[in-house]
Amino acid sequence: MLSTRKQTILKAVVDEYIKGALPISSGEIKNKYFDDVSAATIRTELSTLEDMGYLVQPHTSAGRIPSPLAYRFYVDNFLRDKTLKIEEIETINASFNNKFLRVEEIVKTAAKVISDMTNYTSVIVLKNINKVYIKGIKIIGLDDKSALVVIITDSGIIRDKVILVDAQDESFLADATVLINKIFAGRSLGDIKSKAASARVDAELNTFRELLNSIMNIILSYEDETNSVITEGEKKVLDYPETSLESARNFFSLIDDKKSISALICDNADIEFSLKIGKSETNGIDKCAVVTARYSINGKEIGHAGVIGPERMDYSKVISVLSYVGNTINSIMENTDDADLNKDEPEV
Amino acid sequence: MLSTRKQTILKAVVDEYIKGALPISSGEIKNKYFDDVSAATIRTELSTLEDMGYLVQPHTSAGRIPSPLAYRFYVDNFLRDKTLKIEEIETINASFNNKFLRVEEIVKTAAKVISDMTNYTSVIVLKNINKVYIKGIKIIGLDDKSALVVIITDSGIIRDKVILVDAQDESFLADATVLINKIFAGRSLGDIKSKAASARVDAELNTFRELLNSIMNIILSYEDETNSVITEGEKKVLDYPETSLESARNFFSLIDDKKSISALICDNADIEFSLKIGKSETNGIDKCAVVTARYSINGKEIGHAGVIGPERMDYSKVISVLSYVGNTINSIMENTDDADLNKDEPEV
DNA sequence: ACTAGCACTCTCATCTGTTGAGTGCTAATT
DNA sequence: AATTAGCACTCAACAGATGAGAGTGCTAGT
Numbered sequence: 001m002l003s004t005r006k007q008t009i010l011k012a013v014v015d016e017y018i019k020g021a022l023p024i025s026s027g028e029i030k031n032k033y034f035d036d037v038s039a040a041t042i043r044t045e046l047s048t049l050e051d052m053g054y055l056v057q058p059h060t061s062a063g064r065i066p067s068p069l070a071y072r073f074y075v076d077n078f079l080r081d082k083t084l085k086i087e088e089i090e091t092i093n094a095s096f097n098n099k100f101l102r103v104e105e106i107v108k109t110a111a112k113v114i115s116d117m118t119n120y121t122s123v124i125v126l127k128n129i130n131k132v133y134i135k136g137i138k139i140i141g142l143d144d145k146s147a148l149v150v151i152i153t154d155s156g157i158i159r160d161k162v163i164l165v166d167a168q169d170e171s172f173l174a175d176a177t178v179l180i181n182k183i184f185a186g187r188s189l190g191d192i193k194s195k196a197a198s199a200r201v202d203a204e205l206n207t208f209r210e211l212l213n214s215i216m217n218i219i220l221s222y223e224d225e226t227n228s229v230i231t232e233g234e235k236k237v238l239d240y241p242e243t244s245l246e247s248a249r250n251f252f253s254l255i256d257d258k259k260s261i262s263a264l265i266c267d268n269a270d271i272e273f274s275l276k277i278g279k280s281e282t283n284g285i286d287k288c289a290v291v292t293a294r295y296s297i298n299g300k301e302i303g304h305a306g307v308i309g310p311e312r313m314d315y316s317k318v319i320s321v322l323s324y325v326g327n328t329i330n331s332i333m334e335n336t337d338d339a340d341l342n343k344d345e346p347e348v
Numbered sequence: 349m350l351s352t353r354k355q356t357i358l359k360a361v362v363d364e365y366i367k368g369a370l371p372i373s374s375g376e377i378k379n380k381y382f383d384d385v386s387a388a389t390i391r392t393e394l395s396t397l398e399d400m401g402y403l404v405q406p407h408t409s410a411g412r413i414p415s416p417l418a419y420r421f422y423v424d425n426f427l428r429d430k431t432l433k434i435e436e437i438e439t440i441n442a443s444f445n446n447k448f449l450r451v452e453e454i455v456k457t458a459a460k461v462i463s464d465m466t467n468y469t470s471v472i473v474l475k476n477i478n479k480v481y482i483k484g485i486k487i488i489g490l491d492d493k494s495a496l497v498v499i500i501t502d503s504g505i506i507r508d509k510v511i512l513v514d515a516q517d518e519s520f521l522a523d524a525t526v527l528i529n530k531i532f533a534g535r536s537l538g539d540i541k542s543k544a545a546s547a548r549v550d551a552e553l554n555t556f557r558e559l560l561n562s563i564m565n566i567i568l569s570y571e572d573e574t575n576s577v578i579t580e581g582e583k584k585v586l587d588y589p590e591t592s593l594e595s596a597r598n599f600f601s602l603i604d605d606k607k608s609i610s611a612l613i614c615d616n617a618d619i620e621f622s623l624k625i626g627k628s629e630t631n632g633i634d635k636c637a638v639v640t641a642r643y644s645i646n647g648k649e650i651g652h653a654g655v656i657g658p659e660r661m662d663y664s665k666v667i668s669v670l671s672y673v674g675n676t677i678n679s680i681m682e683n684t685d686d687a688d689l690n691k692d693e694p695e696v
Numbered sequence: 697a698c699t700a701g702c703a704c705t706c707t708c709a710t711c712t713g714t715t716g717a718g719t720g721c722t723a724a725t726t
Numbered sequence: 727a728a729t730t731a732g733c734a735c736t737c738a739a740c741a742g743a744t745g746a747g748a749g750t751g752c753t754a755g756t
Contacts, residue, residue: 025749038699043750061706061749102510138488142500148508152490160496160508162450235582235600238593245586245593252583373718386730391719409718409737 007077008033009045010054014066014074018312021241023063068278068311071289075275075315082316084324088117092321096328102158106332107230110305110325115233117321120309121255124295125265126228127303130190137184137215139177147173149215153189163214176208180215192219228303229258240310242287251288255308265292265306273319278311287311293322297333355425356381357393358402362414362422366660369589371411416626416659419637423623423663430664432672436465440669444676450506454680455578458653458673463581465669468657469603472643473613474576475651478538485532485563487525495521497563501537511562524556528563540567576651577606588658590635599636603656613640613654621667626659635659641670645681 002010012033016024026039026046034042046064049055054073055064066074084092095113096106107124114122138150142162150160165173184192234255237243243251254260264276276290291313292306305326307318350358360381364372374391382390394412397403402421403412414422432440443461444454455472462470486498490510498508513521532540582603585591591599602608612624624638639661640654653674655666 023749027749039749040699040701040751041697044698047751057750059706060751061704061747063749105510138496140486140488140498142506148486148498148506150488150496158490158496158510162453162506235604238597238600243593245591245596248593248596249586252586256583371718375718387718388720388730388732389728392729395720405719407737408720409716409735411718 002073005037006045006049009042010049010066010070011074011078013046013055013064014070014078014312017065018314021310021312023058023065025063028063066312071277071311071315072275075277079316079319082320084317084320088321089324092117092324092328096332103333104158106329107303108232110329111230111232114305114307114321114325115236118307118309118314118318119233119236119239120307120313120318121231121233121236123232123261123265123306123308124230125262125304125306126230127266128301129228130193131188133186133188134184134192134219135186137177137180139173139180139211141173149218151215151218159218161218163211163218165211165214176211179208180212183212184215184219189219192216229262231255231261242310247287264290264308265304273322275315289313289315291315291318291322293319293326295326295329297330350421353385354393354397357390358397358414358418358421359426361394361403361412362418362426362660365413366662369658369660371406371413373411376411414660419625419659419663420623423625427664427667430668432665432668436669437672440465440672440676444680451681452506454677455651456580458677459578459580462653462655462669462673463584466655466657466662466666467581467584467587468655468661468666469579469581469584471580471609471613471654471656472578473610473652473654474578475614476649477576478541479536481534481536482532482540482567483534485525485528487521487528487559489521497566499563499566507566509566511559511566513559513562524559527556528560531560532563532567537567540564577610579603579609590658595635612638612656613652621670623663637661637663639663639666639670641667641674643674643677645678 009029012029013024016028016032026043029042029046030037030039046055050057050064054067054070056067057064092113095109103126107126111122111124114124132153135152135154137152140148140150142148145164145166146162147165148160148162150158152158234252237248237251272294274290274292276292278287278289287310288308289311290306290308292304294301295303295305305322307313307322309318357377360377361372364376364380374387374394377390377394378385378387394403398405398412402415402418404415405412440461443457451474455474459470459472462472480501483500483502485500488496488498490496493512493514494510495513496508496510498506500506582600585596585599620642622638622640624640626635626637635658636656637659638654638656640652642649643651643653653670655661655670657666
């Protein structure tokens, strides 16, 4: 175990490096953190901390910067019970402001808030989409050639899309709605997908075949990675002092690859929070850290939210923001979840 | 007027600079464009072209690069009847692929296609939103606490939003729909906005006051700049060889400022295409050119589309893409415009 | 255990010389 | 009058060289 002084010094290095992104010298630590001890003493401590793997020297006559191990230690030991400021909480609350209830909007708002509060890039990945089940489908005629299809699921995910449809007569859409709800309502997306082929060829549905196919396509597109990975604040990397043009390019090409981002954010099997620091196995972005959290509504996991930033990120702030936003989403959504959609619609 | 040879040389400089972003030397021009004349001759021509203001030397012993005037001349004289390749046209058509009919989606797709085909940043600004009029409003109950409001306008702009509403009994939403259509249907957004105050306080609407307010807010938010400026491909600037970290930062902060972008794209009073080259009055981005086009549906102007790229951009390609995408949008939308929404709904 | 002192190392910035690309000019040629 | 070969000139870019400054590691003394 590290001596108290070593811990203080280690924390000092991490804190200062988080602030300034520059190597920290023994003199600087002495000035800001110690009255009773000289720089030389701190130097020997720094030297042993380096031997232990906590610190790294960019070159012989530079100060020290923290290694991933140091961040790890910092996170594990100095991160207890930090809370957000009242203004920050108010900002978050104001953003959600219950003006909307659609999951797409909430998730997008959450990503934006997380990114804005932390000043890092945020990512939200929606998961378990196959387990979502459909509560009902509405079809609203717009004119004689098109209609709006609204798909309502449990956990409130609403997706809608305008489709082309030849509404032969007035009852066409009403009949179609009844039939389509008979087919889809109460079934999970995974279930529907696995039986997609058989549903398509059912002969008795001939009249509605085209309409059915359109709706099928909407449902199948739910899984589309493009729709289930939301990123915000990518451009903030340009403001980090350590960012070069080259690294910015790499970062952006990683961020645009929804598949790897999704993998990066979601591999924290069953822990509430996960921190990845400096594991360069995550190819593409070097010197980056990733903090992720599982998000649930009513105890049911709906996805993961993450923050991608430099290793020297403000971990405590990131974690508190992720946590607070997660709770906020949960409290917004939990009442809508178990409501019965079909209450005033006996015909479906 | 410029001699034929001067024109050839000027075109050569612009073409080569567009390709390589490097100053062009007399020798290079001689090799690629002239068999019958020596580099020295070209040198004298270059020198006079420089005196005339068409060319610029970064430093004494460098080649020439085109000035804004050169691009202007290039655009005015060498840009006639260039058309897209068949594959390119097919790519564009495939993107639109009539899978969707909603203006938001079409505009987003258009922005993406324009950016992808040109490899520059694209911007689309929707205009004249106040002149859009509402064809009808639908309210679909989702559960006993929330409903989906769908606003359908001429020119097919559909906006929908989930709102909180206390549906007291089964006929509540139906009654509300009738009343709300009585108030809003057939009126333009501008009209509604200017009379917003009076509508809100009408006493007889007390039962639906809350609902009415929600819908009012949705309509008012139509104008929101955030919603009417769509950008795509911002990150492509990082791939230009002339981009520095600093200029990338400037560019991104300009692009994020929807208000200036909107002004930048929309100030081409009544010309079909507009090219701004090197006018640094547009503060923020230096060495950038902006090509904009007016977009209309059925002859009615709906907005402006633009491409922002380096001065040395491939103007002919940009213009053909803008033009082709504009026509495509028009042909997709024109049939839906004059359809009568209320055909099978006599109750509204 | 701590510290003062000093030699050592390495970056960063500045300067210098060299190279090569490309020009401008001039005198000769067509 | 237009073109060209030839040559001196300019300047950016590169590579060393040099010095200053920051910060360390080590050692001897407290």
